[in-house]
Amino acid sequence: MRRPRRVIAVPAVLLSLLLAGCTADALADTSTGASDVADTADTAGTTTATDVAAGATAEEVLAANAEVHEVEDAGSATGTITLAGDTATSDADGVTVDGSVVTITAGGTYTLAGSLDDGQVVVDAGDAVVHLVLDGADITSSTGAALVISSAGSAVVELADGSSSTLTDAATYADADAEDEPNAALFSTADLTITGDGALAVTGTANDGITSKDGLVIESGQITVDAVDDGIRGKDYLVVEGGTIDVTAGGDGLKADDDSDATAGFVVVSGGDVTVAAGGDGVDAETDVVVTGGTLDVTAGGGSGTEPTDETSTKGVKGGASVVVGGGTLTVDASDDAVHSNGIVSVTDGDLTLSSGDDGVHADAALDVTGGAIDVLTAYEGLEAEAITLAGGDITVVASDDGINAASSATGSTEDAQGDWAGPGGESAGTASLTVTGGTIAVDAGGDGLDANGTLTISGGTVVVNGPTDDGNGAIDADSTPSVTGGTLVAAGSSGMAMAPGTDGQGWVSATFDTAQAAGVTLAVVDADGTVVATFTPTKQITSLVISAAGLTAGEQYTVVSGATASGDAVAGYTTAGDASGATEVLTVTAGEHAAGMGGGMGGGGQPGGAQGGGQAPGRPGSQG
Structure with missing residues (x-):
């Protein structure tokens, strides 16, 4: 059984592409990339994935996305900028100081130390590469962003070893909504890399904490972000390779939102220790979310004990085209779906511990599990997708309604059909499929244990269902007679x-x-x-x-x-x-x-x-x- 909810329809032509599958070479060679997003939006206004193959691995998805930028050489020019209350001084030729505004106009490496009580550091260096070393730099602005990279070929913010720096922006910006105007305490129009072993605390009083209008890579550092809207945002992509990151956001926690390029708009966590508490989505990618390492701990919308609303998306980890987990540790407590994709979810490795006010894992098209461990501690429904294939791993589900629900979206809904009786399931025959070929699956369900609005096939693995106690549901519910040719x-x-x-x-x-x-x-x-x-x-x-x-x-x-x-x-x-x-x-x-x-x-x-x-x-x- 299902409670009413807003649904996202996947057009049949797109669904056929998703379920057809393809090889790694085909993914790498495709002209549109694994995270191609259809221009046509559904009734909820959400774009829909087209050609991410069901069962795609992290390597395949990453190969088809845009290449992440590398740190460029900033040249031999160096300089020191000393911040002193309401002004600053510098020994570098490429630095000008106008009151409490410091402007860097040439490429090179600049070390910033001291405090600006009400000022701003601006990088306006054209196509040059700028490397900023924050060595105990505290910058507060009452008019806009604290640190702005308005033009550069690329930029690096290095956190000096053993240092602690802070960036705090104004409560309101004059032109925050204009194109390419700053809207974050640390803002960059160029590719941005954050590295070093120091600490950085960022307060986004007006909007975001850290934003790059291109790509953003975090290599290391102890980074704390507290923002009224989004915490850390890379428009083209956000990649976390290491560091200790703690984000508190009124909006989304980690975000990539480029909707104009099918190979962009992705979030990757490959290392580090990341903690996110978000009023909106914990991790939100226009196309793909890929987790291959590190630790990612997400609380979204107040957690699973909070009722989700239609006004704000409060999913834990959300990918428009895909969510792929190939390693690492992912812990999610979300008022809506813990893991959600408008296309596919693929788990090949890693440890997932999920608590949800709705679905533990939801994919509009396909959910594939070939390895790793998934533990759904609490959810309305545990796992849900149109085509579910469980081929490996250890899966544990506790759900107040259906434990594992293969629900067809071809009819425009992922709800259980409640039409005329048309098969052993007592419901309208569906086109969904639940296939188990391996792994260990333990389900504790208040509703149906295994619910297939279509076919249920088991040929391997071990499946144990502690199902419902009321006669309106069953441990097994399928539209056609279940086929069990192997396994347990x-x-x-x-x-x-x-x-x-x-x-x-x-x-x-x-x-x-x-x-x-x-x-x-x-x-x-x-x-x-x-x-x-x-x-x-x-x-x-x-x-x-x-x-x-x-x-x-x-x-x-x-x-x-x-x-x-x-x-x-x-x-x-x-x-x-x-x-x-x-x-x-x-x-x-x-x-x-x-x-x-x-x-x-x-x-x-x-x-x-x-x-x-x-x-x-x-x-x-x-x-x-």
Whole structure:
């Protein structure tokens, strides 16, 4: 089930490109880049990704984006600028001082020290490269930005080792909304690099803290930003390679917002220790967000306990085309989606710990997980996309509604369709897909555990679902009969909407209990020889249990007992061995058939009291099969 929410439609022609996939070479050779963004906006005004391939790696996405600038040589010219209250002095030829305004007009390396109580440092050096060393420089302005790079070939701000500097801008700017006019305490129109092992505290009193109208690379430093709007913004790109960065922002925390170039507008975190507390989005990229290393800790919109609003986007990490995690540690607590993309989300490595007031991970088109660890601590829905492929990694989901939801956007909505019954799911048939080929997935859901508004296919991995307790939802909910040809599936929960796999895959048992089985009491599946082939200890009261595993043989009889002892490594309460001596027999089942417990519970396909033969496609208990 889904609560009403604003949705973003992905046009079918664009969706076909997203789901088609492509090789690394194809991505690198494409003329438009992996983060091409359609000119046509959806009804919410958000641009839509076109040709980021589902399952793209960080390397592939980065190869198709614009090349990040490198630090250029500033030449041999050097100088010292001494800030002294309401004025300044310098021994450099390329520096002029007019009252409390210091202007640098030539390339070179300049060291700034001292304080400007109400002044400004301006770089107006044409195409020359300027290297500024802040060595205990404190600059406060009452008229605009504290440090402005209005023209330069490129600029470097180095934080001298052991030093501490501050930049504070005015509360209002005269021309802050004009094109290329300063709107941040540290503002640059040129490519900007921040480096060094010193400390810098930036206060953006009017708008942003640090902004580059070109690219912005942070190599190192201890940087603290407190801004009323965006914290750190690179228009073309923002790349964090190292340092310790702490951002508090009324708007977005880290941002890249170039919407005119398909290869720009991206954010990369490859190192460092970054903490963001944002009133808006924690990380917001017009195209791609790529995390390959470091630590990124994001709180957005007050966290998961705060109700999101339609007025402000409060997602944790948001990429217009993609969010790709290939390493590092990502922790998010967001009032809206923790991780969100209008296109694809791909996780190949790294550790993600997510708390969300809405979806833990949401992708309009495709979500691919091939490695790493994803732990959704709390969410309305855990994982959601039109095409979900789980091929590796360790995934844990706790959701108040659906745990993993494959929801079609081809109909213009990512909501569960509530039309006429058209299949075992009891909902309008959808085109979405949920495919599991590997990894370990543990789901604790208040709604449907695995919800596929289309197809559900499992051929590998281990999937354990502690599903709902109400009969309006099921541990498995699919529009067509689930296909399980390999791996392990354990689905426990209520029986009113319970489903089991088809009969053309590996063996499975499905039991419907007339008397609810208590949480914390271990159930075991025992073969005819008395050997325990599986145990499961539910975390909630259950009336349905489905297990599909390699050790189960279709047509063979098994006994389900209560009060067994589990042994071996457990995955969300499931093990492959145990001791059933002294346990209480609950019912006997035949693999590949539905069985109901004493008292005449409903079997599959609406067959009351007993078993349904494995030759029929299994349906929902009590529904028309």
